[in-house]
Amino acid sequence: MEDGSRTVGPEQYRALARFRHELRRFLHFSEAAAVAAGLPAQQHQALLAIMGHDGPGRPTVGDLAERLVVAPHTAAELASRMAEAGLVTKAHPPADRRRTELAPTARAEALLAGLTEAHLRELEQLAPALARALGLDGPPGG
Amino acid sequence: MEDGSRTVGPEQYRALARFRHELRRFLHFSEAAAVAAGLPAQQHQALLAIMGHDGPGRPTVGDLAERLVVAPHTAAELASRMAEAGLVTKAHPPADRRRTELAPTARAEALLAGLTEAHLRELEQLAPALARALGLDGPPGG
DNA sequence: CGGATATATATCGTGTTACGACACATTCCA
DNA sequence: TGGAATGTGTCGTAACACGATATATATCCG
Numbered sequence: 001m002e003d004g005s006r007t008v009g010p011e012q013y014r015a016l017a018r019f020r021h022e023l024r025r026f027l028h029f030s031e032a033a034a035v036a037a038g039l040p041a042q043q044h045q046a047l048l049a050i051m052g053h054d055g056p057g058r059p060t061v062g063d064l065a066e067r068l069v070v071a072p073h074t075a076a077e078l079a080s081r082m083a084e085a086g087l088v089t090k091a092h093p094p095a096d097r098r099r100t101e102l103a104p105t106a107r108a109e110a111l112l113a114g115l116t117e118a119h120l121r122e123l124e125q126l127a128p129a130l131a132r133a134l135g136l137d138g139p140p141g142g
Numbered sequence: 143m144e145d146g147s148r149t150v151g152p153e154q155y156r157a158l159a160r161f162r163h164e165l166r167r168f169l170h171f172s173e174a175a176a177v178a179a180g181l182p183a184q185q186h187q188a189l190l191a192i193m194g195h196d197g198p199g200r201p202t203v204g205d206l207a208e209r210l211v212v213a214p215h216t217a218a219e220l221a222s223r224m225a226e227a228g229l230v231t232k233a234h235p236p237a238d239r240r241r242t243e244l245a246p247t248a249r250a251e252a253l254l255a256g257l258t259e260a261h262l263r264e265l266e267q268l269a270p271a272l273a274r275a276l277g278l279d280g281p282p283g284g
Numbered sequence: 285c286g287g288a289t290a291t292a293t294a295t296c297g298t299g300t301t302a303c304g305a306c307a308c309a310t311t312c313c314a
Numbered sequence: 315t316g317g318a319a320t321g322t323g324t325c326g327t328a329a330c331a332c333g334a335t336a337t338a339t340a341t342c343c344g
Contacts, residue, residue: 008258010193016258017194017209019265020187023165024211040300045162051152052159061322067159069166074302076322081300098310098321116150116158123161127276134269182329203293216331218293223329240292240339291340296333303327311320 019133026126033118037111042068043082046075047112050088050102058091058101076100087111161275168268175260179253181229184210188220189229189254192244200233200243218242229253 034044049067053059059067065075079102082088087108091101104112176186191209195201201209207217221244224230229250233243246254 007262008255012258012262013190013194013254014196015194016261016265017190020190021209021211028211042301048155048159048162052155052157054156062320067163067166069163069170070301071303072321073304073323077324078301080323096311096321100322112155113150116154119158120149120154123158123276131273131276134265134273184330204291212330213332214292215294215333219295219330222294234339238292238340242293286344287342289340289342291338293336293338295336297335298332299330300332301328301330303329305325307322307324309320309322312318314315314317 015133019130022126022130022133026122026130029122029126030119033115033122037115039087039111039115040081042078043085043087044112044115046078046082047087047104047108048116050104051109051112057093058103060099060101062099064102082108157275161272164268164272164275168264168272171264171268172261175257175264179257181253181257182223184220185224185227185229186254186257188217188224189246189250190258192230192246193251193254199235200245202241202243204241206244224250 030044031041034041037044039047045068046064049064050059053063053067055063061075061079062072064079065072068075068078070078079088079090079100082102083090086105088102088104091103093099093101172186173183176183179186181189187210188206191206192201195205195209197205203217203221204214206221207214210217210220212220221230221232221242224244225232228247230244230246233245235241235243
């Protein structure tokens with residue numbers, strides 16, 4: 001019965017559409033905030049991934065690709081643009097000189113701090129709606 | 143005290159980065175699924191917005207813009223590409239001939255049904271991680 | 285009724301981003 | 315030590331979103 005082959009109806013479309021709408025509102029806020037701070041949206045997210053790296057040592061270009069769910073060479077391009085913009089510095093660790101480790105500059109850290117604060121505040125507002133929209137089938141009583 | 147001016151530290155970066163990672167995983171899945179079905183990602187989402195429209199009558203280009211959180215002329219371009227691709231038909235209601243009402247074609251409905259099924263299944267998997275990542279400060283005990 | 289203004293959509297040129305195909309340096313391994 | 319694997323970088327291409335601008339329709343006000 002619940003094999004999922006014919007469960008798609010108007011209610012599912014509406015629920016999924018609502019979820020995507022909430023997502024896009026957040027993403028739109030995020031992009032606008034980043035651009036207002038002088039950062040392209042992807043560079044902001046890359047910076048967050050770098051600062052939020054929780055492994056040992058600095059994240060590499062490959063780590064960045066994995067966290068952003070993009071192809072390695074896409075992350076490489078992104079890292080290059082960020083280095084040009086003075087947001088990160090690149091270093092090749094002696095242990096494996098193929099790798100490129102990324103470290104944020106002081107300016108990038110300052111920018112990210114402000115943006116992160118704004119995002120945390122915005123998410124406090126949006127989280128309930130997002131969580132609600134994640135209950136895609138709607139409440140059992142509705 | 144909780145004015146939010148100095149709450150940004152390593153834990154916040156990690157939590158927010160994890161949330162963005164989950165988001166990107168979902169968005170990557172979604173785009174890949176759409177493209178595999180022969181639809182550009184935005185056209186898939188536009189279709190979902192159209193089919194998920196819950197107001198009276200058909201959604202207009204302006205409605206689409208609002209749901210996708212894009213500028214009206216961006217939605218107009220998207221609608222034109224979709225009409226060219228045989229995914230929607232346009233109609234100008236007599237009541238206000240400035241408006242353009244959008245209706246999905248049978249082919250579009252079939253495509254969206256399959257994609258929606260896949261998305262609902264994927265969200266069942268991802269929803270817990272997303273919801274967890276939405277508790278950005280981490281559990282009180284952790 | 286008629287002209288000014290507002291609304292809804294559409295078009296054009298531009299910039300950002302992501303990809304595939306390919307190139308190159310470094311490391312690993314038989 | 316030579317060849318495959320790994321990590322990153324380069325180049326050309328395509329989709330998307332925007333600002334500026336244009337057009338058609340509707341509305342308002344006297």
